[in-house]
Amino acid sequence: MVSPSTPPRISLPPGVQRDVDKVVETIVYLYTESRRLTKEVARASNLTGPQLTVVKMLHHLGDLSLSALSDRIRAGNSTVSGIIDRMEREDLVRRVRSKEDRRVVHIKLTDKGRALAESVPIQPMEIFQAAIASLDGEEMTTILRILLKLAGRVDELVKATTPTTPSETP
Amino acid sequence: MVSPSTPPRISLPPGVQRDVDKVVETIVYLYTESRRLTKEVARASNLTGPQLTVVKMLHHLGDLSLSALSDRIRAGNSTVSGIIDRMEREDLVRRVRSKEDRRVVHIKLTDKGRALAESVPIQPMEIFQAAIASLDGEEMTTILRILLKLAGRVDELVKATTPTTPSETP
DNA sequence: TCAAAATGATTCGTATACGAAACAACGCAT
DNA sequence: ATGCGTTGTTTCGTATACGAATCATTTTGA
Structure with a gap:
C-alpha cells in the first residue's frame, strides 16, 4: 500500500500546501490503520x-x-x-x-x-467508528459536510479530466 | 495470542451511527479513488x-x-x-x-x-490535493483539526487495546 | 424471432502487500 | 575484542487486487 506524500507541483502558498499534505497524510493514516x-x-x-x-x-x-x-x-x-x-x-x-x-x-x-x-x-472498523463517535455533535456534522464536499470535488475533477470512452480496437 | 480481555462495545443512537458510517464510507472512498x-x-x-x-x-x-x-x-x-x-x-x-x-x-x-x-x-494524488486545496481557509483548518483529533483518538484506542509485548514462546 | 449486446461469474497473469525466517553487517556491553 | 542483540535487506508463502479474456446465460433490438 503506497501512500505518497507528494512534492508540491500545483502552486500554492507554502502554508496551505503544508495543510493539504497533512490532510492527505491523515486520511491515509486513518484508512491504513483501520485496515491493519x-x-x-x-x-x-x-x-x-x-x-x-x-x-x-x-x-x-x-x-x-x-x-x-x-x-x-x-x-x-x-x-x-x-x-x-x-x-x-x-x-x-x-x-x-x-x-x-x-x-x-x-x-x-x-x-x-x-x-x-x-x-x-467486534465489528471490523469498530475502533475507527468508536473514534469517530467520540466527536461531539457539531464536529461530526462539520467533518461529514466537508468530507462530502471533498468527495464531490474529486468526482467533478475526475469527470473533467476523464473524457468519454475512446473508441479503440486493439 | 488469545481472546482480548475486554472487547470494546459501543452502542449508538441510530442517527449518530448513520453519520459515523457515512464518515467511514467517505474516507474510504477518498482513499480508494485517489489510488485508482x-x-x-x-x-x-x-x-x-x-x-x-x-x-x-x-x-x-x-x-x-x-x-x-x-x-x-x-x-x-x-x-x-x-x-x-x-x-x-x-x-x-x-x-x-x-x-x-x-x-x-x-x-x-x-x-x-x-x-x-x-x-x-502530474503528481500522484494531485487530483486529491486539488480537491482539498479548493476548500476555503476556514474549512481547511477545521477539517485538519478534526482529522488530527480522530487520528489521535485512534492512536489512544489502539494503545489501550494492545497490551505490552507478551513473553511468548510458540 | 433470433442474432447481437449485455450481464454474472470464473480464470489467468501480474503486481502489490505483509509476516516470518534467513542472512549479513553493525554496534554495544562487558 | 568478542559475544550477542539489533538493524537493513532479501526470500518465501500466502492473500489480496485488478484488468483482460472466457464462458454461460439473459436481455435487447431490428
Whole structure:
C-alpha cells in the first residue's frame, strides 16, 4: 500500500500546501490503520481481514450474490471470487446457483461460518467508528459536510479530466 | 495470542451511527479513488501506481535507502524490495550498496527513470490535493483539526487495546 | 424471432502487500 | 575484542487486487 506524500507541483502558498499534505497524510493514516486493525482482529479467528468482513456482512445481511458482495466491499468480482474460493475451502461459505437467474451465484454462510461470525465480538472498523463517535455533535456534522464536499470535488475533477470512452480496437 | 480481555462495545443512537458510517464510507472512498487515479496516470507511462510514486519520490528527494523509501510510502521492506526488483528489471532504478554501512542499499534513478519522472506532468494524488486545496481557509483548518483529533483518538484506542509485548514462546 | 449486446461469474497473469525466517553487517556491553 | 542483540535487506508463502479474456446465460433490438 503506497501512500505518497507528494512534492508540491500545483502552486500554492507554502502554508496551505503544508495543510493539504497533512490532510492527505491523515486520511491515509486513518484508512491504513483501520485496515491493519481489522486484520489484527481477524487473525485471532484465523481469518484474513477481507474474510472477516465477508463473514460479518453475510451474517448481518443474509445471502448475497457475488456481485452484490463485490459492490459492498468495494472490490472487483475477480478479487471476491478468489476470496470466496479460499473461504469455501475452509468450509466457511457455500456457493449456490440461483434458480431464477442461472448466471448468479449466491454466497451462503455455513454453520461453521455462522458460528464464527457470532464468536467475533467486534465489528471490523469498530475502533475507527468508536473514534469517530467520540466527536461531539457539531464536529461530526462539520467533518461529514466537508468530507462530502471533498468527495464531490474529486468526482467533478475526475469527470473533467476523464473524457468519454475512446473508441479503440486493439 | 488469545481472546482480548475486554472487547470494546459501543452502542449508538441510530442517527449518530448513520453519520459515523457515512464518515467511514467517505474516507474510504477518498482513499480508494485517489489510488485508482494514481494508477490511471501511471498506466499512461507503462508504470504501476507504486512505481510512479517511487520514481517521482526519488526524482524529488534524490537517492534513498530501501528502508527510507519504505517509510515514505508506508509499506513494508519486503513489499518495496519486490517493487524495486521489477523496476530494476525495467532499468528504471539501480541498487547501490552503501560504502559507509554495507547493510544499506541505496536506490538510484537511472537516466531512463529520470527521464520518465520528468515526462509525467502530474503528481500522484494531485487530483486529491486539488480537491482539498479548493476548500476555503476556514474549512481547511477545521477539517485538519478534526482529522488530527480522530487520528489521535485512534492512536489512544489502539494503545489501550494492545497490551505490552507478551513473553511468548510458540 | 433470433442474432447481437449485455450481464454474472470464473480464470489467468501480474503486481502489490505483509509476516516470518534467513542472512549479513553493525554496534554495544562487558 | 568478542559475544550477542539489533538493524537493513532479501526470500518465501500466502492473500489480496485488478484488468483482460472466457464462458454461460439473459436481455435487447431490428
